[in-house]
Amino acid sequence: MTRRAAGMFEVKSWNEVAYDEEGPKLTRASVIKELRGEIEGLGKAEYLMMYRNDGSASFVGLERIVGRIGTRKGSFVLQHIGTFAGGLAKETWVVVPGSGTGDLEGLRGEGGYESAHAGQYRITLDYEIG
Secondary structure, three states, rough: OOOOEEEEEEEEEEEEEEEEOOOEEEEEEEEEEEEEEOOOEEEEEEEEEOOOOOEEEEEEEEEEEEEEEOOOEEEEEEEEEEEEEOEEEEEEEOOOOOOOOOHOOOOEEEEEEEEEOOEEEEEEEEEEEO
């Protein structure tokens, strides 16, 4: 049975460095997030981003979240894909198969968010365990 977990995250640190500026700028960002709600814990993400001249961007990333979903504790990894354009970030993610640990072993799911830059971002994850 698929369940939906809702929550919010807040970016605690963002360290971004350009590694190629020969065309559209390429950067790598190390990000730490605090998650609250039905998904709670600490997320550590690495993003690779490409910025266009108009300020829009495309990005991919991996993030390990250590914490809980509902009452189940453990960790899992999300694979991210997203865009930023017109002041709006859109991101989708999928749980990397086999990445769940502890009570989250066997976790499968997908989710994401859509938001302008904000202090907190509302997220959802549709998931199954087992």
